[in-house]
Amino acid sequence: RLRVGVLISGRGSNLQALIDACADPEFPAEIVLVLSNKADAYGLERARLAGVTGQVVSHRDFPDKPSFEAAMDGALAAAGVELVCLAGFMRLLTAEFVERWRDRMINIHPSLLPSFKGLDTHARALAAGVRFTGCTVHYVRPAMDEGPIIIQAAVPVLADDDDHALADRVLVAEHRCYPLALRLIAEGRVRVEGERATVMGPAALAGEPLL
């Protein structure tokens, strides 16, 4: 099984979706380490409940970003991590760290990239009046929320949505997409060529076509 490390900063609902997927012995990946830059992240509790090793690497304990990242890198290497999943990890990573994990680190973002990069995605989607938004799982590149797209799901924006209602609807799609993207990678079905990723073979999830 592909050895996965998950980086979080908070609630960890996407981590939970990955934990739940990996609980199936047939799933081709396993989470061997959860790293949080925040000691009070609820995702650490989720890891503990699932019997997954969780560790706090707080950016506040280091004089600069490279030393913070070196600590994370050391923990990931010690655990034999082969793929890093960013799941609500809210620190920007240096180009050096990103390049070290090039094509071995993925992220989930709550919009249809390349639209609405960065924070407050749902409020900005509402302000822009788009009729669809969604989520994207992509390989990480040094520029924020850029990189080869693995899968996306489209989610409708409804007339009376506020950003919380929209975030909740997108989150349901995130929890389907992230385990699916992980499975596709672990099965060797994602090829990255430069700035594009291609998924080989059917990408259906539980019989439903993936939008």
Ligand code: GAR
């Ligand atoms: C998720 O919606 C994720 O897509 C988003 O933060 C939330 C984390 O929730 N990530 C970003 O905005 C990254 N730029 P979670 O901790 O419950 O998974």
